[in-house]
Amino acid sequence: xxxxxxxxxxxxxxxxxxAKAKRPAAKKVDWSKAETLISVRxxxxxxxxxxxxxxxxVVAHVKAVDGVDFDIKKGETLGLVxxxxxxxxxxxxxILQLEKATGGEIIYDGMNLTTADRKAMRPMRERIQVIFQxxxxxxxxxxxxxxxISEPMMVHxxxxxxxxxxxxxxxxxxxxxxxxxxxxxxxxxMSGGQRQRVGIARALSVKPEFIICDEAVSAxxxxxxxxxxxxxxxxxxxxxxxxxxxxxxxxxxxxxxxRVAVMYLGNMVELAECDELYDNPMHPYTQALLDAVPIPDxxxxxxxxxxxxKGEIPSPINPPPGCVFHPRCPMAVxxxxxxxxxxxxxxxxxxxxxxxx
Amino acid sequence: MVTTSEARVEAxxxxxxxxxxxxxxxxxxxxxxPLGTFGAVIVLVMVFSALFADxxxxxxxxxxxxxxxxxxxxxxxxxxxxxFGRDILSRIIYGARTALLVGFTAAIIGSVTGLVLGVAxxxxxxxxxxLFQRVMDVFMAFPLIILALAVxxxxxxxxxxxxxxxxxxxxxxxxRVVRSSALAIREIPYIDAARAxxxxxxxxxxxxxxxxxxxxxxxxxxxxxGQAILLEASLxxxxxxxxxxxxxxxxxxxxxxxxxxxxxxxxxxWPGVAVSLAVFGFNLFGDSVRDTLDPKLRSQ
Numbered sequence: 283x284x285x286x287x288x289x290x291x292x293x294x295x296x297x298x299x300x301a302k303a304k305r306p307a308a309k310k311v312d313w314s315k316a317e318t319l320i321s322v323r324x325x326x327x328x329x330x331x332x333x334x335x336x337x338x339x340v341v342a343h344v345k346a347v348d349g350v351d352f353d354i355k356k357g358e359t360l361g362l363v364x365x366x367x368x369x370x371x372x373x374x375x376x377i378l379q380l381e382k383a384t385g386g387e388i389i390y391d392g393m394n395l396t397t398a399d400r401k402a403m404r405p406m407r408e409r410i411q412v413i414f415q416x417x418x419x420x421x422x423x424x425x426x427x428x429x430x431i432s433e434p435m436m437v438h439x440x441x442x443x444x445x446x447x448x449x450x451x452x453x454x455x456x457x458x459x460x461x462x463x464x465x466x467x468x469x470x471x472m473s474g475g476q477r478q479r480v481g482i483a484r485a486l487s488v489k490p491e492f493i494i495c496d497e498a499v500s501a502x503x504x505x506x507x508x509x510x511x512x513x514x515x516x517x518x519x520x521x522x523x524x525x526x527x528x529x530x531x532x533x534x535x536x537x538x539x540x541r542v543a544v545m546y547l548g549n550m551v552e553l554a555e556c557d558e559l560y561d562n563p564m565h566p567y568t569q570a571l572l573d574a575v576p577i578p579d580x581x582x583x584x585x586x587x588x589x590x591x592k593g594e595i596p597s598p599i600n601p602p603p604g605c606v607f608h609p610r611c612p613m614a615v616x617x618x619x620x621x622x623x624x625x626x627x628x629x630x631x632x633x634x635x636x637x638x639x
Numbered sequence: 640m641v642t643t644s645e646a647r648v649e650a651x652x653x654x655x656x657x658x659x660x661x662x663x664x665x666x667x668x669x670x671x672x673p674l675g676t677f678g679a680v681i682v683l684v685m686v687f688s689a690l691f692a693d694x695x696x697x698x699x700x701x702x703x704x705x706x707x708x709x710x711x712x713x714x715x716x717x718x719x720x721x722x723f724g725r726d727i728l729s730r731i732i733y734g735a736r737t738a739l740l741v742g743f744t745a746a747i748i749g750s751v752t753g754l755v756l757g758v759a760x761x762x763x764x765x766x767x768x769x770l771f772q773r774v775m776d777v778f779m780a781f782p783l784i785i786l787a788l789a790v791x792x793x794x795x796x797x798x799x800x801x802x803x804x805x806x807x808x809x810x811x812x813x814x815r816v817v818r819s820s821a822l823a824i825r826e827i828p829y830i831d832a833a834r835a836x837x838x839x840x841x842x843x844x845x846x847x848x849x850x851x852x853x854x855x856x857x858x859x860x861x862x863x864x865g866q867a868i869l870l871e872a873s874l875x876x877x878x879x880x881x882x883x884x885x886x887x888x889x890x891x892x893x894x895x896x897x898x899x900x901x902x903x904x905x906x907x908x909w910p911g912v913a914v915s916l917a918v919f920g921f922n923l924f925g926d927s928v929r930d931t932l933d934p935k936l937r938s939q
Contacts, residue, residue, distance in 0.1 A: 378835045380835060400837075407835065407837035408837075411835070412831075412832065414828045415828075416828060419827045420828040420829050420831075420832055422829045422833075422847050424850035424851055424853075425847075425850075433836075433838075434836045437838055437839075437842070481832075
């Protein structure tokens with residue numbers, strides 16, 4: 283619903299969008315020549331399910347992420363989409379080392395983050411920042427905005443001088459479209475959109491090169507969403523940032539991302555250039571997902587045929603054998619129940635995990 | 640960038656940000672929390688008499704005066720005298736000093752230690768949390784007074800040891816309550832944000848978690864002061880607390896309760912009233928502090 287109105291609002295202001303003609307130009311960059319910033323190889327994150335109080339016994343694993351591979355080039359924005367519980371947020375948390383991955387490796391600029399200890403991780407934390415989904419709970423309610431934004435600078439000693447930090451806080455606030463006077467306020471005195479801008483300012487404070495946007499606009503209402511997306515876009519162009527943009531809103535992802543990865547039940551099912559994926563989805567799950575996006579024209583919307591995925595998403599504790607999507611797949615054949623499909627490159631840059639294509 | 644509606648919201652915020660004068664806040668508290676105000680008055684009277692005991696007390700609380708043993712109420716001795724001829728009113732006024740010293744010190748040290756330990760236990764979680772909580776269970780298994788008795792019998796009597804004896808049982812009680820709040824806070828994204836930024840554990844615990852468990856903590860401190868006063872009186876009454884001739888309410892009870900209950904009841908009654916009022920006052924005050932801090936109750 284929200285995605286429909288978002289694109290509608292954008293369509294009504296073509297002039298404003300056309301003025302920002304940076305996007306099409308950015309899209310023409312040949313990413314194959316760009317330097318790889320981060321590469322995730324066979325990432326696995328299993329959460330143990332335990333029973334027993336005194337001697338906990340692991341009875342099962344929630345396979346939140348089960349073998350995910352992708353690369354992100356410098357300056358690129360990779361969209362990570364999928365329905366709730368498919369492991370996209372967990373993937374982000376693994377990169378941030380908020381969860382210790384069960385398997386696989388995350389190579390960031392030549393360094394393996396999964397084996398890095400706390401001390402080795404410290405300089406990396408300055409380079410990798412995160413913007414959280416919920417602007418209400420991601421800011422400490424007992425700290426002033428100025429303190430929230432300056433704390434990372436203080437801890438990482440990027441601005442050792444208090445006066446310089448205050449100056450930078452004011453600068454960051456105005457970069458993020460907020461009044462510099464807000465630095466004396468508490469988060470509860472601000473609206474959701476303003477808080478999210480504070481979250482962005484905090485992420486920018488230590489001049490990172492890579493930002494994980496974990497559903498960074500999902501909790502905002504549509505008009506604010508558009509503003510924050512434009513802000514993220516401008517910041518990307520200005521500071522040459524690389525984003526991992528985790529979202530479930532497909533139109534937002536299309537607007538912002540260069541490439542899009544689709545996840546289902548902890549597995550990567552499709553990865554392609556943005557336009558390629560939207561215009562020519564190959565995996566049946568991606569097709570169904572794109573089909574579920576409403577078209578903001580009631581006449582067309584009523585006439586078109588919907589392909590609705592049947593059934594519920596299976597439990598990640600006990601994922602189906604073979605292809606994880608086979609119980610809900612309209613194209614499934616017997617082989618799908620046994621053989622795990624290979625994640626293969628069907629066209630240059632277009633990867634799909636389906637044996638029937 | 641700033642539109643008119645934004646400017647209007649801005650102005651509304653500026654208004655909100657203006658601090659109301661203290662007096663109007665006090666008036667509002669008194670209107671909404673009459674019982675709490677009563678408690679606060681008792682607490683204030685206690686603090687006042689403890690601070691200015693030297694000026695208020697009509698007589699010396701320690702000097703014996705054998706001409707005036709067990710005298711009843713008179714204009715010289717408003718609440719009578721005890722078996723050593725000491726003025727009871729003066730001893731009660733000076734006793735407030737002992738009670739508050741022990742009460743506040745024990746409550747603050749005990750609850751602050753419990754606060755840090757409880758938050759740390761919740762933050763680290765896992766095996767550390769499990770072990771730490773079992774140790775706390777062991778401490779909690781003893782009633783307050785029994786644990787305090789054990790501590791006094793190890794360290795001996797005296798005001799310092801009484802404070803230690805009362806502090807120790809407070810630690811697990813505070814740690815337990817604080818831990819449960821901290822467990823919920825640990826899962827909130829701003830803690831993730833702090834961890835993702837590589838902040839040290841000490842910084843996360845002290846800067847991000849502790850300030851957010853302040854509401855239950857403040858309530859507990861006020862309750863602990865009352866309990867500590869009661870415990871000190873109990874220990875002194877049992878002869879394990881403050882020793883003669885220091886004026887302390889429990890000690891006055893001990894001297895008066897058994898022998899003079901019929902012949903000179905005032906010796907025991909007034910220190911008893913003082914203890915009851917003090918505990919009552921602190922509890923009422925603590926309750927209303929909780930109501931004021933809890934936004935769900937505030938709107939009513």
